[in-house]
Amino acid sequence: MTTSDIERAHPSALRSAETWIFDLDNTLYPARCNLFDQVDRRMSAFISRTLDIPQVEARAIQKKYFREYGTTLSGLMDRHGVNPAEFLGFVHDIDYSPITGDPRLAGALDRIAARKVILTNGTVAHAEAVVERLGIARHFDAIFDIEAAGYVPKPRPEPYHALLAREGIAPERAVMVEDIAQNLEIPAQLGMRTVWVRTDHAWSHPGVADEGAAPAAYVHHVTEDLGDFLELLLAAP
Template sequence: MTKKPDAPAVPAHHADPGLRGADTWIFDLDNTLYPAACNLFQQVDHRMGGYISQLLDIAYEEARALQKGYFRQYGTTLRGLMEHHGADPHAFLAFVHDIDYSPIPADAALGEALDRLPGRKLIFTNGTVAHAEAVLDRLGIANRFDGIFDIVAADFVPKPNAEPYHRMVADHEVSADRAVMVEDIAQNLIVPAELGMRTVWVRTDHEWSHGGVGNEHVHHEVEDLTDWLTGYVEALERDKA
């Protein structure tokens, strides 16, 4: 039967039983919970180059090339520095996250959507707990989450490697078939989908976050997480009314 022209379209996520049956929502942090336009990673990125330059006593340009090579090979620059140079991960992380968080705006609407979203909410980040807490404080949503799984808890093995996902699921007793993973880097959704999670890709303008887009591991693609979550919880509440 053909839908009437004036009938409102029903967003796909409103009808997805995999989302509606979820009891745990797992959120990436950077460029997912706040807009990528904040350019926080540009600060971190610059400090990584400076750290490598000091650590290895090489020119900044050479350090930057090494930094990008390790990121492509290992998923994080830190992992490459640990593997090849025995870098102290705690010193590295403290240095690169010594940044200005003021570009992140408070997001009361996101806080309200999280309050109305059923189930546990977790943060899963390749950053540190301290970095996550600073971001959440700026957003005004620090008390909305039940736990943070960071790069230290992952034994410094980053997403998209499979090991940290399995460790996170075990540590937080997550039932993957009743969980949702929200990420801005599409390839970081491959393992969650393989584990049985529903996945949400928050699209940004950063080309490096698009690898793997269009594959079956991306179940939902959104531009604005706050708007999307608000629409989702409103649909849930209408159905219960």
Template sequence: MRNGSDYHEKLDDAETWIFDLDNTLYPATCNLFDQVDKKMGAFISAYLDVDLVEARVIQKRYFREHGTTLNGMMTHHGMDPAEFLAFVHDIDYSPVQRNEDLVHAIQRLPGRKVIFTNGTVAHAKSVLDRLGIHDEFEVFFDIVASDYVPKPNPAPYDKLLAAHDIDPKRAVMLEDIARNLEHPAALGMTTVWVRTDHDWSHDGTGEGDHIHHVTDDLAEWLSGYVRSRHG
């Protein structure tokens, strides 16, 4: 992990800020993923006609092996993703609350702002509406746009950059899962790890120097950055 002055200078040169969504733009303590997690288990149980215990084993194995449970279900069972995505994102978004510090920081952040998520555009917009920052983002690149290939596979990163003419050397990637920052760093992006207490958040932290900045609170970190830039 590095936080040297060269990486702070690269922040000032950034033209594009690429944000993961879940547990990054809102705190992991909102526990939206707990809702999604239960919905995935219920869907798998019904789809494969197995009990909930077996469904959870399958769900977690596919997440580890394929990057997302969705990708594993498509690969091994030929599942149509649309019904799955609609079902698992039919959740209560009320735990996500507007954060004025985050709103102010995002508004003052220079350059283009992009959402890059393994979820859907509809899910992202529901979250951003709750946060009060929906209108600040000009690009929504979701699991459908990535042809259902999830991060950390390099392919969706490369497709995002090509589709939206993003120079990786003048881009910042902010993400809660450390391993999802490996390819961005290799491409020349400046990376910000939004650390959480979840085990998967720390996956990949010990491999290489792909993490340039670390924070436990994105709103606080962004607020500090824009203050240092603008005074």
């Protein structure tokens, strides 16, 4: 795949969009910041402490629930009655210093004449901390988090429908940007244009063909750098 691909669908479909919907983690900031590594370790620690089990067993449960439920939290709520606010507060108590300001991304967002919102399986507080570090907080009109979604995570359809209803978004006039490919399937079905921010994390690739082959049909555009993609889009004829 190319670093930035705006050839699979005409760029005018993106430039004329009324709303851009952005995932947060590993999408608005690069995956090399490794924030998820911190969150990942804290999830294991929370499970170990809450269920009173060894770290190794806790990590196995964490990954099992992620695969089966879409998020570890959903599994913990269903199987163990875990308080979601307590879990989310604990796992997002992290060091945000690896994220630095991104003037290029801020400039590109400023030039996109459309409403911009965040749709995340994290919390509003976590999203606010991230966009403040990036210097792009002013660009977003709304943050729709896991609490607003009733703790139902992407890629299930409910969060997308709830966001569209709450914010009055017309899906056929919207763009969805995500680092986890399968989270773009429902947006594409709803009529959105989709942009996959490809990372090296294998878990972000479900539904996508092997390296060198075309991605799934619901992935309309591919990039490895969001700022680069937006600059190319804005410069395209």
